[in-house]
Amino acid sequence: MTAAQPAARPNSPENPWPVRTVSQKVAGWIDRLGTIWVEGQVTQINARPGTRTAFLTLRDASVDMSLPVTCSPQLLQNSPVPITEGSRVIMFGKLTYWAGRGTLSLRVTEIRAVGIGELLARIERLRSLLAAEGLFDPRLKRPLPFLPRRIGLITGRASAAERDVVSVAQRRWPAVQIDVRHATVQGPTAVPQILDALEALDADPAVDVIILARGGGSVEDLLPFSDEALCRAIVACTTPVVSAIGHEPDSPLSDHVADLRAATPTDAAKRVVPDAVAEQYLVDELRARSASALRSWVRREEHVIAQLRDRPVLADPFRALDRRHEEIDRLRTAGRRDIARTIAMASSTLEHMCARLSTLGPAATLARGYAVVQRVVPGGNPEVIRSLGEMPIGTQLRVRVADGAARAAVMGHEK
Structure with missing residues (x-):
């Protein structure tokens, strides 16, 4: 700032900027952006014969935004690839703000069509x-x-x-x-x-x-x-x-x-x-398959039940009891027979033993003429005499024979 230039007044309600100042400032800011490359899709071309300026609209394909573009008609005519509406392009130019109309446009000097390979x-x-x-x-x-x-x-x-x-x-x-x-x-x-x-x-x-x-x-x-x-x-x-x-x-x-x-x-x-027809066919098929599976299962279970009923234990439940009853009778008969035989054998043995005992017993010996001589002990049981030394003269004796006993006394000894 030089001394000849007065200081700019600050913007305020008391010192508002006129429209021309705002337009000039906007134009200055945009001018400082310089040249840029812009990509978009051409949506409108207005190039009238005999004019020195062609007007285009460049749109962003992703969002609803567009930018006015101006260029020389020769730039469109000399393009190696025809530029038509819908073409994706890359433009090189400089943004310009038209202060008189308050509009913004891009003045381009180069247009490149985006090829298939680049896409x-x-x-x-x-x-x-x-x-x-x-x-x-x-x-x-x-x-x-x-x-x-x-x-x-x-x-x-x-x-x-x-x-x-x-x-x-x-x-x-x-x-x-x-x-x-x-x-x-x-x-x-x-x-x-x-x-x-x-x-x-x-x-x-x-x-x-x-x-x-x-x-x-x-x-x-x-x-x-x-x-x-x-x-x-x-x-x-x-x-x-x-x-x-x-x-x-x-x-x-x-x-x-x-x-x-x-x-x-x-x-x-x-x-x-x-598909309604295919789904109905599938439903019918599944119903038929399920019905067939159910019938097969019922037949299989009926066959199992029939096999169980044909088993002897279910066909004639008392047959096993009858067979066991006969076996018990047979075993009881055999048991009685064995017991009777055992008793008979024991009785026979007992008789033989009794006979032998009777034969060897003192009663049989006494019956053959022998006698048992016992010494009478006062206040005690008689004692059998086995030798002469056990019965001195005068000893009281008890003589037992086959049919009874008699008392005697020792009168003398003999050898």
């Missing part, structure tokens, strides 16, 4: 990023309901994909309800519209599953379905999402983050909606 490389880098974050993890996949009552369908208006999904689903299960949300499925406005439809269907508690369907197309046509914002929105959904984009060879990133990938829209309808 595929970007998709591959995004694929690696999402995979590293675990968004492709099979454990995150939500199971589809067996019989959805209401299906949310996001597809293009009056598209073949819509006809295929609706016709196949209603043919397989006529009672199914389909909530169709039309959205642009290619171009710069596709991603915002698809995100809005996806958010609305996910917030509806009556929707059991969401199908994202589109027919085949080029890499540029299917590019919205590899958008990072759309992929993260699919992962964040609480409702199962089925991706049915393109044909079998096509594989946008939405196929990897969705809960189920279908090869075609028709395949999506077949995998989401069960």
